[in-house]
Amino acid sequence: MPAQLIDGKAVAQSVRDRVRAAVAARVAAGHRPPALATVLVGEDPASEVYVRSKRKACEELGIRSVPVHFDASVTQEQLLAEVDRLNADDSVDGILVQVPLPAQIDTTQVIERIRADKDVDGFHPYNLGRLAQRLPMLRPCTPYGVIELLKSVNEPFKHRTAVVVGASNNVGRPMMLELMLAGATATCCHRFTADVAGEVARADIVVVAVGRPEMVKGAWIKPGATVIDIGINRMPDGKLRGDVEFEAARERAAFITPVPGGVGPMTVAMLMQNTLEAAVLRAK
Numbered sequence: 001m002p003a004q005l006i007d008g009k010a011v012a013q014s015v016r017d018r019v020r021a022a023v024a025a026r027v028a029a030g031h032r033p034p035a036l037a038t039v040l041v042g043e044d045p046a047s048e049v050y051v052r053s054k055r056k057a058c059e060e061l062g063i064r065s066v067p068v069h070f071d072a073s074v075t076q077e078q079l080l081a082e083v084d085r086l087n088a089d090d091s092v093d094g095i096l097v098q099v100p101l102p103a104q105i106d107t108t109q110v111i112e113r114i115r116a117d118k119d120v121d122g123f124h125p126y127n128l129g130r131l132a133q134r135l136p137m138l139r140p141c142t143p144y145g146v147i148e149l150l151k152s153v154n155e156p157f158k159h160r161t162a163v164v165v166g167a168s169n170n171v172g173r174p175m176m177l178e179l180m181l182a183g184a185t186a187t188c189c190h191r192f193t194a195d196v197a198g199e200v201a202r203a204d205i206v207v208v209a210v211g212r213p214e215m216v217k218g219a220w221i222k223p224g225a226t227v228i229d230i231g232i233n234r235m236p237d238g239k240l241r242g243d244v245e246f247e248a249a250r251e252r253a254a255f256i257t258p259v260p261g262g263v264g265p266m267t268v269a270m271l272m273q274n275t276l277e278a279a280v281l282r283a284k
Helices: 008-028 045-061 076-088 107-113 125-132 141-152 172-182 196-201 246-250 264-283
Strands: 035-041 064-070 094-097 161-165 185-189 205-208 226-229
Touching: 008 045, 008 141, 008 264, 035 045, 035 076, 035 264, 045 064, 045 264, 064 076, 076 094, 076 107, 094 264, 125 172, 141 172, 141 226, 141 264, 161 172, 161 196, 172 185, 172 205, 185 196
Parallel strands: 035 064, 035 094, 161 185, 161 205, 205 226
Antiparallel strands: none
């Protein structure tokens, strides 16, 4: 039988409902609502859509949104000064600087300037280091969301082999760490991997994030595996495709995420979860 679809929209909604209830409980107990600052630079249409969705989610869940917008001509010094101001603002719990940034901005320097306890994207080296040491604090949103999706289908993790295809700093590498934290035996494939197909073929859990449409073929999937497709690629006909050959993979897998409607909704939901967690941690 074809694989069961993992409904990212439904799982994301359950996370949002949980966050909304927790925020309401904190406010009822006399605490201020959590606050998330979203910093947008320039007028990139995709970035504007992403930031707008994050600000809308804040409004829906009772989180205070703090919008910041700079022209594309902003200097490194101006942007870092704003990060410093937000770092020092005790009424702000989370800081998100939307990437990509203009060429004159050193993105790494900006990310590292955000205080680790306000880094709700989970990209700061301190937070990635905590994850590597099995002491997670604020976790990268997309890998964190994938773990929630896997838990929704009762993935046991332990005694299971997981393969991540893609080794980006924001998704692939922390995804491998998340899977190890959960108890799986994890491998990460990258551009120097000799036999990606062979690695995928032995995996009980396959997570793909490379940004290449249908790179992972359905024939590679181990029968009964769980497949998480993080890729979102817009094709010439305007349709969205994932990084996995979906129809062929669905014939072999037990569970699979669709594109769209799989991992995508989870990223913003986990950002809201991180903002709440940042507020709770800072209050302690």
